[in-house]
Structures are given as structure tokens and as C-alpha cells.
Amino acid sequence: MKRLLCFLMLSMLAFALTACRPATVPSPVAIPATDLSTLASEFLQALADGRHTEVDLLLDPAMKQALPHSKQQGLWQTLLVQSGQFQGFGPIRTAREAGYDIVYVTCVFENASLDAKVVFDNEKRVSGLWFSPHQTSSETPAAYVQSDLFSERETNIGSGSTALPGTLSIPTGQGPFPAVVLVHGSGPNDRDETVAANKPFRDIAWGLASQGIIVLRYDKRTLTHPEALAAISLTLTVKEEVVDDAVAASAVLREQDSVDPRRVFVLGHSLGGTLIPRIALADPLVAGFIIMAGAARPLEDLMLAQSQYLAELDGSISVYEQLTLDDLKRQVDQIKKPNLSSAAHPQGILGAPVSYWLDLRDYHPAQAAAGIDRPMLILQGDRDYQVGIEDFNAWEQALASRPDVQFKLYTGLNHLFIAGEGPSTPSEYQTPGHVAQQVVQDIANWVRQH
Numbered sequence: 001m002k003r004l005l006c007f008l009m010l011s012m013l014a015f016a017l018t019a020c021r022p023a024t025v026p027s028p029v030a031i032p033a034t035d036l037s038t039l040a041s042e043f044l045q046a047l048a049d050g051r052h053t054e055v056d057l058l059l060d061p062a063m064k065q066a067l068p069h070s071k072q073q074g075l076w077q078t079l080l081v082q083s084g085q086f087q088g089f090g091p092i093r094t095a096r097e098a099g100y101d102i103v104y105v106t107c108v109f110e111n112a113s114l115d116a117k118v119v120f121d122n123e124k125r126v127s128g129l130w131f132s133p134h135q136t137s138s139e140t141p142a143a144y145v146q147s148d149l150f151s152e153r154e155t156n157i158g159s160g161s162t163a164l165p166g167t168l169s170i171p172t173g174q175g176p177f178p179a180v181v182l183v184h185g186s187g188p189n190d191r192d193e194t195v196a197a198n199k200p201f202r203d204i205a206w207g208l209a210s211q212g213i214i215v216l217r218y219d220k221r222t223l224t225h226p227e228a229l230a231a232i233s234l235t236l237t238v239k240e241e242v243v244d245d246a247v248a249a250s251a252v253l254r255e256q257d258s259v260d261p262r263r264v265f266v267l268g269h270s271l272g273g274t275l276i277p278r279i280a281l282a283d284p285l286v287a288g289f290i291i292m293a294g295a296a297r298p299l300e301d302l303m304l305a306q307s308q309y310l311a312e313l314d315g316s317i318s319v320y321e322q323l324t325l326d327d328l329k330r331q332v333d334q335i336k337k338p339n340l341s342s343a344a345h346p347q348g349i350l351g352a353p354v355s356y357w358l359d360l361r362d363y364h365p366a367q368a369a370a371g372i373d374r375p376m377l378i379l380q381g382d383r384d385y386q387v388g389i390e391d392f393n394a395w396e397q398a399l400a401s402r403p404d405v406q407f408k409l410y411t412g413l414n415h416l417f418i419a420g421e422g423p424s425t426p427s428e429y430q431t432p433g434h435v436a437q438q439v440v441q442d443i444a445n446w447v448r449q450h
Contacts, residue, residue, distance in 0.1 A: 037092045040103035040118040043126060048076055048086055060125040066347055067129070074327065079131065081321050082310050082426060084110025090134075100127065106134055111427045112196075128226070130188060133196035133429050142203050142434035144441075148172075150209035157218050157249050162225055164245060166218030167191055168256070169209035175258035178265065178447050179214040180290070181249045183242065183279070185270025188223035193269065196429035200269070200416045207440035213447055216253050221245055234342060236352075237359035242275050247283045254285065263287050265447055268294060270387060270415070276376075277368035288375040288450050290443060293387040293415055296366040296394035300332045300357070302387070303350060309385050313425060366398035375404040377446045379439060381413030383424045408442055 039058070046054040052069040059067060067075075080086065090106030090113060101120040106113055112133065119128030141147065150171045157164040171177055182201045184193050192199035205215040222229060222241060229236060246266060254261040265288050268276045273294020280289060295302050307328055311321040331349050334340065335357045342354040349357060369376065376399070380392035392409060399405045410417065414424045418433040 036101055036103050036120055036124065037094060037105075039120075039124065040105050040116070041089050041092065043118060044089070044105055044107065044116055047072055050076075058126050060121055060123075060127045063126055063128070068347075074324070077320060077324055078307075079107075079109065079114065081307065081324050083112040083114060086110075107131070111425065112430060132187065133426070140432075141206060142437070142440075144210065144437045145203075145206040146210040147206070149212075150206070155216070155252060157245055157252055162228060164218045164221060164224055165191070166216055166249070166252075167205070169205045169215045169217075170258060171209050171212045171214065173212070175214075176260035177212055177214045177258055178263035178450075179216065179253045179256070179259045180208060180265045180267050180443075180447065181246060181253060182215060182217040183246045183249075183266060183268040183272030183275070184220050185272055186241075187220075188226065189220045190223055191217040191219045193217075195416060197432040198416055198418060198429060198434075200418070200435050203435040204267070204440060204443070207435070207437075208444055208447070211444040213444060214253065214256070214259055216249055218245070218249055233348075233353050235355045237356055238271075238275055238278065239359075242272065243278050243282055246272070246275075246279045250283050250286055261285075263447075263450065265290060265450075267292065267443070270294065271299075273387075274299075274365050277365055277372060278363070280369075280372045280374065286374065288447075289372065289377075290446070291369075291376060291378045291395065292417065292439075293380055293384055294365065294378070294391070294395070295387045296364075296391040296398075299360060300335045300350065304328055304332050305388070306386055310426070313423065366394045369395065370398050370402075375406075375450050376402075377406050377408070377443065379408050379410070379417070379442070381410050381415065381417050383413055383420060384415040385424045386415040406446065410436065410439065413439070 043055065043058050050073060052072055055072055056064055087108045087110060090108050092106070093104045095102040095104070103118045103120065105116045105118065107116050114131045115134050117128070117130040117132070118126055121127045150169050152167055152169050155166050155168050157166055182193070182204060184201070191201060193201040201217045205217050208215050229240065232240060246268075250264055250266060253259050253264045264286055266276065266279055266286050267290040268274070268279065269292040273291040274296075276289045276291050276294060280286065304325075307325055311317045311325060317325070334345065335349055340354060340358060345354050348354060378392070378395050378399070380387070380389070382389060389409075392407070396407050412419050412421065413436055414420050414428065416429070416433075417435045417439045419436055420428050
């Protein structure tokens with residue numbers, strides 16, 4: 001499990017590794033902690049304080065190479081830009097996963113709480129680090145869920161040590177039923193696509209199953225097998241991250257006795273939506289596609305736009321926020337250089353290997369979708385700051401002449417298709433909510449029509 005820095009493209013809260021000023025820089029002192037919980041919080045505090053020498057002492061060799069001082073500075077400063085001033089640590093819990101000790105530390109910022117996942121090897125060195133929205137999900141189902149109309153059972157995508165665990169939501173009654181595969185956005189998502197206090201994929205799965213549609217959702221490979229992806233980090237693309245597993249999941253559905261194999265659909269959210277044309281090309285047996293908040297712009301441009309939006313939320317851009325944006329722009333410019341190569345950037349750019357960016361360089365999702373000869377439903381919330389109206393308009397423009405493509409824009413919904421008011425912010429993901437009923441109903445109606 002080496003260099004397990006999360007991919008930082010289009011996740012619900014994307015944290016770019018950029019160079020800028022650290023918070024405070026006290027004199028270095030040795031960190032005496034031996035307990036992993038204490039060691040993790042001390043490590044994070046050293047990162048926050050800009051005590052790079054102490055951070056280096058705790059990193060394994062691969063992480064030390066992947067997280068040089070400039071990236072340490074940029075990582076924490078970007079968290080401050082997106083979440084406000086750091087206020088301290090909250091609850092800490094430990095786990096043992098795939099032979100590694102994991103410590104989850106809640107980091108409390110002014111506008112949001114984040115969960116830091118600190119991975120330790122057997123020598124108590126940090127071999128992985130992620131930040132994700134703090135997960136405090138409400139277990140209350142949405143009002144449109146009728147739990148007596150479906151049941152659930154576990155399944156696997158693939159086999160052996162690289163299989164992905166998943167859940168089938170199966171309506172009661174006689175099949176065969178139409179079915180939908182749910183494909184996540186970027187980052188190490190679980191099968192519910194949990195974002196802080198919300199579980200949009202669970203809402204969609206339960207809502208559709210309540211209306212006679214089987215749904216398969218699964219844990220993403222970046223969550224369950226990050227070490228396998230790290231092993232191919234120099235050649236990694238979205239094929240290994242997303243596309244292959246979406247195709248395999250569709251095949252699993254077609255093998256179910258209760259599924260009508262001619263009516264298996266794929267729903268992609270965020271990055272999953274962006275990659276629908278790639279999934280369609282890889283699997284000609286899928287009956288149709290649903291794109292929820294799929295970006296049509298290049299991912300690096302989207303990252304820059306998101307960061308600009310967040311920096312401007314309080315009405316002004318501080319000096320250090322501007323430094324962060326300037327550095328992000330420099331990295332975006334590097335991605336766009338015609339002579340971009342892994343040799344020039346062995347550690348990758350913006351948290352992803354050069355192979356990832358080169359693979360997407362000539363990919364234009366909306367134009368690629370024009371070549372899909374199957375029906376599509378494209379959905380967008382008008383309060384979404386992560387994937388905006390600009391992207392929705394691009395899909396519409398490219399596919400306007402297609403009678404088998406439907407477009408729906410929802411007033412008041414954010415990136416998770418949950419209702420809110422005013423400008424959308426990362427902090428609203430901390431409030432439990434549910435995917436809007438109209439969205440679930442529109443998806444169900446569309447699936448039944450096809």
C-alpha cells in the first residue's frame with residue numbers, strides 16, 4: 001500500500017497538492033508518541049504547523065518521495081482554503097485493513113469537518129494519507145423509500161483477492177426486472193457514495209428498488225484495493241480506476257435470474273458520468289445510460305474552477321489563497337503542455353500520474369457521447385458548484401438533435417442532487433439530506449420507458 005495519496009480530481013471535496021505558505025512554523029522537536037492514535041494526531045499537527053522535518057521522520061520512503069515539503073505545504077493550505085481555519089481534532093478511531101493499521105482522525109475546520117485516514121506500516125511509518133468529508137450519515141431512509149417492497153443481498157464484482165464487494169437491491173415479486181449499475185465519482189468511494197452526512201447512492205438504490213428496479217452498487221477499487229492501483233501508478237488511467245469495474249458490474253447484473261438482461265442500464269455520477277461514453281464503448285450490451293452531474297470540461301480545468309469558486313465564497317481572495325490558485329494554475333498549465341511526460345513529472349501532477357492526464361487529453365465527453373447509439377438521460381442540479389451549468393449546456397449542445405436523449409435541470413439541487421438554498425458550499429454536505437424525490441422518480445420513469 002505505497003503512495004496512497006488519494007486521487008484529487010473530481011471528488012466531492014477535491015484537495016489539490018499545491019505549494020504555498022504553511023500556517024506557523026515552530027522549532028522542530030522530536031515526536032515521542034508510540035501509540036498510533038496519538039502518533040497520527042501528532043503527525044497531522046506537524047503537517048498543519050509546517051514542521052516538515054518531523055513529518056519526514058514519520059513517512060515511509062515511498063510517501064517521503066510522493067509528499068515533498070512543497071506538497072506538504074500545499075496540501076494543508078488547500079484544506080484551509082476549502083474548509084476554513086483549522087480548529088483542532090475530534091474523535092479518533094482505529095482499524096486494521098489489508099495488513100495495515102489505519103487511524104481515522106476527525107479534523108475540525110471552521111466550515112467543515114474532515115476525516116484524515118492515516119495508514120501505518122508495521123514499522124509505524126505513515127504509508128498513506130487521505131482526507132475526505134467527515135462521515136456522520138443519518139440512517140433515516142428518504143420518505144420515498146418503501147423498505148417492504150425490496151430486499152438486499154451481498155455480491156461481488158470479480159473474484160479472488162481483487163473482487164469488489166457490492167450490494168444488490170432487489171424488488172419483491174416476480175421478475176425479470178430492469179436493472180441499474182451505479183458508478184461513483186472520483187476518490188475512494190464506498191458503495192453508498194458516502195459524502196459526509198449523505199449517502200446519495202443508497203438513496204437512489206432504495207428509491208429505485210421501491211419502484212421495481214434492481215440496483216447494484218459496489219465499493220470502488222480506490223477504496224478496497226488501493227495497493228493494487230499503486231502498483232501500476234506509472235500507467236494508471238480511468239480504465240483501471242472506473243471503466244473496467246463498471247463493465248464487470250453490468251455483466252454481474254445480466255447474470256442474475258431476476259434481471260432482464262436486455263434492460264441493464266448504467267448510471268454514472270460526477271466522474272462516473274463523465275466516463276459514460278468510455279463505458280458505453282467498452283460494453284455494447286448496456287441498454288442505456290444516465291449521466292448525473294457529469295463534467296464535460298477537462299478535469300484539470302474543473303479543479304481550477306472549483307478552487308476559484310471556493311476561494312471567492314467569502315467575497316475576497318486572500319494573499320495565500322491567491323498563491324494557492326496561482327500554483328494550481330501552473331500545474332494545470334503543465335498538464336496541458338504538448339510534451340508532457342512521466343519522465344519530467346515522475347511523481348505525477350495534481351495527485352495523479354502523468355499517464356492519467358495523457359489518457360484524458362483528447363477525451364471530450366459530450367462529443368464522444370454523440371457516438372453512443374443508445375438512449376441517455378442527463379441530469380444536473382443548478383446549485384452544483386463542482387460540475388456546473390456550463391457542463392450541462394455542453395452535453396445539451398452536443399446531443400440536442402438526438403430524440404433518444406433527455407435533459408433535466410433541477411432548481412435548488414447541489415452536486416449530490418440534494419436540495420438547499422443560496423450558494424452551494426462544502427459545509428452543506430455535513431447536513432444530512434436525501435436525493436430529491438423528483439430525481440429518483442424521473443430516473444425510474446425513464447428506465448421503465450426503455
